Amino acid sequence: MNLTLLTRDEVRLEIDATVGQSALEAAEAAGLYPAAMCRDGQCGQCAAHVVSGTYEMGPHSPAALPPEPGGVLLCQCLPTSDLTVALPYGDAQLPRHSVPVRQAVIETLRPAGAAAMSLVLRLQPDAALGQTADFLPGQYMELRPPGMAISRAYSLANLPNWEGTLEFLIRLVPDGAFSGWLAREAKPGDRLELRGPLGQFTLDEASPRARWLVGGGCGFAPLLSLLRQMAEFQDTTPVRLIYGVNLAEELLPNDIFTPLREALPQLHVTFAVWHGAPGANAVQGSTADILESQLASTGSAADIYVCGPPKMVETVLAAARQAGVPDAQLFCEKL
Amino acid sequence: MFCFQCEQTARQDGQAGCASAKGVCGKDEVTADLQDLLIYQLKGLGELSQRLHQHGTPDQAADSFILYALFTTLTNVNFNRAVFTGLIAEAARLRDKLRATLEAAGEALQGLSAAAHFAPAAELTELLAQANIASVRAGLELVGEDVIGLRALILYGLKGVAAYAHHAEVLGEKREEIYAGIARALDFLAHDPADIPTLLEEALALGRLNLIVMEALDAANTGAFGMPTPTQVRTTPVAGKAILVSGHDLRDLHNILDATKGTGINVYTHGEMLPAHGYPRLHAYPHLAGNYGSAWQNQQQEFADFPGPIVMTSNCLIEPRAAYRNRIFTAGPVGWPGLRHIQHDDYAQVIQAAQAMPGFTQTAAEKTILVGFARETLLGAAETVIEAVKSGAIKHFFLIGGCDGAAPGRNYYTDFADHAPEDTVLLTLGCGKYRFNSHEFGNIGPLPRLLDVGQCNDSYSAIQIASALAGAFGCGVNDLPLTLVVSWFEQKAAAVLLTLLALGLRNVRLGPSLPAFLTPTLLNVLVETFGVQPITNAEADIAAALARAA
Numbered sequence: 001m002n003l004t005l006l007t008r009d010e011v012r013l014e015i016d017a018t019v020g021q022s023a024l025e026a027a028e029a030a031g032l033y034p035a036a037m038c039r040d041g042q043c044g045q046c047a048a049h050v051v052s053g054t055y056e057m058g059p060h061s062p063a064a065l066p067p068e069p070g071g072v073l074l075c076q077c078l079p080t081s082d083l084t085v086a087l088p089y090g091d092a093q094l095p096r097h098s099v100p101v102r103q104a105v106i107e108t109l110r111p112a113g114a115a116a117m118s119l120v121l122r123l124q125p126d127a128a129l130g131q132t133a134d135f136l137p138g139q140y141m142e143l144r145p146p147g148m149a150i151s152r153a154y155s156l157a158n159l160p161n162w163e164g165t166l167e168f169l170i171r172l173v174p175d176g177a178f179s180g181w182l183a184r185e186a187k188p189g190d191r192l193e194l195r196g197p198l199g200q201f202t203l204d205e206a207s208p209r210a211r212w213l214v215g216g217g218c219g220f221a222p223l224l225s226l227l228r229q230m231a232e233f234q235d236t237t238p239v240r241l242i243y244g245v246n247l248a249e250e251l252l253p254n255d256i257f258t259p260l261r262e263a264l265p266q267l268h269v270t271f272a273v274w275h276g277a278p279g280a281n282a283v284q285g286s287t288a289d290i291l292e293s294q295l296a297s298t299g300s301a302a303d304i305y306v307c308g309p310p311k312m313v314e315t316v317l318a319a320a321r322q323a324g325v326p327d328a329q330l331f332c333e334k335l
Numbered sequence: 336m337f338c339f340q341c342e343q344t345a346r347q348d349g350q351a352g353c354a355s356a357k358g359v360c361g362k363d364e365v366t367a368d369l370q371d372l373l374i375y376q377l378k379g380l381g382e383l384s385q386r387l388h389q390h391g392t393p394d395q396a397a398d399s400f401i402l403y404a405l406f407t408t409l410t411n412v413n414f415n416r417a418v419f420t421g422l423i424a425e426a427a428r429l430r431d432k433l434r435a436t437l438e439a440a441g442e443a444l445q446g447l448s449a450a451a452h453f454a455p456a457a458e459l460t461e462l463l464a465q466a467n468i469a470s471v472r473a474g475l476e477l478v479g480e481d482v483i484g485l486r487a488l489i490l491y492g493l494k495g496v497a498a499y500a501h502h503a504e505v506l507g508e509k510r511e512e513i514y515a516g517i518a519r520a521l522d523f524l525a526h527d528p529a530d531i532p533t534l535l536e537e538a539l540a541l542g543r544l545n546l547i548v549m550e551a552l553d554a555a556n557t558g559a560f561g562m563p564t565p566t567q568v569r570t571t572p573v574a575g576k577a578i579l580v581s582g583h584d585l586r587d588l589h590n591i592l593d594a595t596k597g598t599g600i601n602v603y604t605h606g607e608m609l610p611a612h613g614y615p616r617l618h619a620y621p622h623l624a625g626n627y628g629s630a631w632q633n634q635q636q637e638f639a640d641f642p643g644p645i646v647m648t649s650n651c652l653i654e655p656r657a658a659y660r661n662r663i664f665t666a667g668p669v670g671w672p673g674l675r676h677i678q679h680d681d682y683a684q685v686i687q688a689a690q691a692m693p694g695f696t697q698t699a700a701e702k703t704i705l706v707g708f709a710r711e712t713l714l715g716a717a718e719t720v721i722e723a724v725k726s727g728a729i730k731h732f733f734l735i736g737g738c739d740g741a742a743p744g745r746n747y748y749t750d751f752a753d754h755a756p757e758d759t760v761l762l763t764l765g766c767g768k769y770r771f772n773s774h775e776f777g778n779i780g781p782l783p784r785l786l787d788v789g790q791c792n793d794s795y796s797a798i799q800i801a802s803a804l805a806g807a808f809g810c811g812v813n814d815l816p817l818t819l820v821v822s823w824f825e826q827k828a829a830a831v832l833l834t835l836l837a838l839g840l841r842n843v844r845l846g847p848s849l850p851a852f853l854t855p856t857l858l859n860v861l862v863e864t865f866g867v868q869p870i871t872n873a874e875a876d877i878a879a880a881l882a883r884a885a
Contacts, residue, residue: 009357092654096639128642131691134661160661162684162691205672206363208416208459233673235417301460 004084005032006051011091017079022058023048024074033095034087035200037142037153039075045198046074053083089200099195102126104166106190109182114249116171116218117182119154121192123164131164137229138203138222138305138333141166141196145181152178153198155222155307155333159229166194169221169252171335201307201333203229209303209329210238212294214287214316216308217245219335220252223307231263238302239264242294244272244287244312248279270294288315295323307333336367337470339851340491341410342824343740351851360410361654365459368466369419370408372455374490375469376426377401379451381521383433388515390440397429398514401521402504405497406668410825411631411651415670416459423455423462448525471852478529480854485534486524487852488829492541493520495830498649499548499792501668505586506555513551516544535860542837545830549795556585556614563613563709563789569625570773571702573601576694578685579627579641581605581634582648583790585617587666587677591646592620594682600689603627605637606651607766610789613707626704630739630769638663642695644688646677650825651738662688704772708762708786710796714803719781721807724816728779729760731881732817734797735771736764736788737831738824744847745770748822750873752776752785756881760784762800765791767822794831798838813841818880820844820870836865842883846870 003017003026017026024046027034036046041060050070058076065071104121112118125131135156144151158167172179201222213223220243245251251271261267270290271282278284300323306316313334320330339352343359357363381401387393404422407413437444456462475483500513523537578600580588588611592602601624604611609626611617628637631651638645639658648666655663655671664685666677675684723729733755735748752761752771761784776784788796805812821843835843845867849858861867870876
């Protein structure tokens with residue numbers, strides 16, 4: 001059978017698929033590596049849309065499946081005829097190499113606000129990539145602690161670099177397998193295994209629209225990377241940040257924002273505190289509340305980038321759609 | 336957006352031109368519209384500059400800006416809308432400055448075109464709303480397709496001229512006649528010319544200007560780096576850290592070689608940078624290790640596979656894949672959003688990236704190709720060549736020159752080189768040569784059958800060779816046993832084509848497809864008046880060329 005991957009920029013990639021092979025397996029056998037993570041129909045990373053042809057879907061979580069007609073998960077999509085599948089990203093974003101697996105050691109580990117840790121890793125040299133920390137701002141990595149079977153995905157907060165530095169903001173979850181290890185056992189010098197970069201939550205740089213970045217808790221991490229990217233490139237696109245936390249003491253320290261404000265004079269920042277007293281620099285409310293009120297006063301002409309816990313992302317997207325922001329202007333990443 | 340400036344332009348349902356949200360080259364609608372606006376402003380700026388040239392007080396900053404800004408709008412050069420909003424603001428500022436200078440000199444400012452009065456909006460969305468007046472097809476309903484096509488031919492040729500002039504300028508060749516000629520051509524376009532004979536004459540005038548520009552670039556390149564000599568270029572890697580330099584700008588390559596001296600990093604050329612190895616003062620750097628890859632259209636695979644950073648110094652950039660997005664740098668007029676741009680010749684980040692990347696881990700078995708047959712070498716061998724022609728050892732010369740591209744029809748040029756009889760000599764220039772330059776063509780006496788003259792701009796060298804041969808044989812260039820087989824892709828090739836036409840060179844074979852902006856009427860003029868012939872198939876075209884010469 002013939003499987004055609006149609007990228008967002010309308011490049012058609014024709015590949016052979018055999019019976020019983022998932023669309024993801026067929027693509028990988030042809031040297032194309034669409035975004036994918038769990039490979040088990042659960043995470044939704046390999047979501048795509050069938051344009052034509054027939055298929056069967058293997059076991060999957062209904063929540064992970066795109067709700068629109070033709071929505072599929074490539075890892076569970078078994079073509080039963082010639083099939084054309086539209087990918088939600090462009091040809092240049094479709095990797096031609098499998099996702100790298102690399103080793104890193106913990107360089108620093110310190111609290112970031114009351115509910116998170118800042119984790120800085122140093123990559124070990126790699127045969128293909130050397131010392132480079134190669135990713136696109138907005139992407140994430142899967143981290144696996146030594147001797148543990150679990151791995152967790154965290155967004156990168158820094159910029160790609162040639163020193164091999166990776167910076168993460170990790171929310172401390174009570175009884176969390178990874179964050180528990182991080183809070184109790186991890187120490188500088190410990191080694192981790194990483195798989196990445198992954199994800200498509202990157203800036204649409206071709207868009208002429210303003211950018212609104214909405215982050216909840218550690219969902220601020222990839223937004224920080226995007227803002228740092230804009231700062232490095234002296235990007236003059238109008239940009240605003242709505243950064244929300246549950247409690248005022250969870251807000252990240254101000255020194256993170258100072259260089260961004262200096263490099264991006266157009267940056268408009270709102271800190272939102274959902275519960276309790278917001279403090280001097282923040283306002284009371286959820287990120288969705290703040291977004292709703294700001295959209296009401298400025299209109300729906302911006303691209304909106306949302307990252308945070310799944311419920312927060314859904315609420316923010318609903319508020320944006322309610323205000324008339326079209327789906328093409330919505331970009332999201334769920335933690 | 337509407338754009339039909341390059342060979343790969345969309346051709347669907349009889350309609351030529353990229354008119355969707357994104358062109359075939361990857362240029363999006365916003366960038367395309369901003370480029371149109373910038374070109375519109377440059378016409379107005381050129382008009383004012385032209386008056387300053389006439390007044391004897393040209394403005395060097397404005398003239399340099401015009402070259403650079405035109406260069407950014409060539410195919411596959413700059414895709415960064417932020418760059419274009421900046422250039423649009425700068426063009427307006429320079430326009431005001433030139434107006435003020437003219438007014439201060441007591442010059443009357445009557446009769447200026449609308450372009451010279453254009454006030455660009457400050458906000459991007461409002462700016463885009465202004466783009467209609469600047470479309471390459473503006474005025475179509477008034478003047479018709481032929482006039483629009485000829486204006487486009489002149490504009491695109493002018494872009495090529497400006498690009499070559501910029502390459503020469505960065506090496507210090509700043510000639511008044513070039514700046515004045517470019518300003519004059521912009522001034523001509525600013526007034527929406529509609530008389531076909533005048534437009535044709537202007538196109539040829541631009542071809543003549545381009546000859547001067549290519550001569551200046553030749554002087555700049557050979558002045559800075561010496562006269563090219565036949566040089567074996569390694570095409571396989573050697574172990575060690577590595578930087579790849581692509582594009583045409585020899586000055587950038589030189590600066591990178593200088594900046595990496597003693598670092599242990601090897602520098603490789605890519606695409607149109609290959610002829611750099613023939614220049615003695617570039618070849619002298621021992622860490623100019625070789626040539627990597629092939630022509631521009633294969634860069635997404637080749638750059639992904641290269642184990643070090645890449646510097647793109649001029650056209651031809653394609654949308655970078657994620658695999659190398661962080662390690663490709665742009666320089667000069669080139670740009671892509673999110674790629675790091677080299678400023679003030681500071682290569683520190685490139686060197687840092689090269690040292691962080693693994694480089695080549697092994698030295699491959701050595702393979703080489705031969706480059707460096709520029710005019711002086713060939714004219715130095717003129718006696719041998721003339722003897723070989725007189726004795727019948729050389730029956731014909733084919734100059735297979737121009738750009739490469741991804742279109743399947745470009746196999747024609749491979750077939751042409753492979754099927755040319757063994758008593759013919761193949762001169763080549765541009766990146767189209769990658770289709771056959773690793774093939775074995777043998778020698779005629781001491782002379783290799785395949786002679787690499789250089790980059791596309793080294794057409795100047797080829798013209799000098801042809802003129803010298805014509806002189807030696809006491810005939811006109813059109814009477815030489817010489818056929819030009821030109822593959823075009825973008826606007827530099829349009830400039831070279833105008834030069835060939837202006838020189839009266841007939842019987843140019845042009846392909847792989849003909850420019851979409853030329854209407855059937857205009858193509859007929861090229862065929863009837865200038866003897867331009869579309870390519871058919873290689874064997875038939877070789878036979879026709881040999882029959883004509885016989």
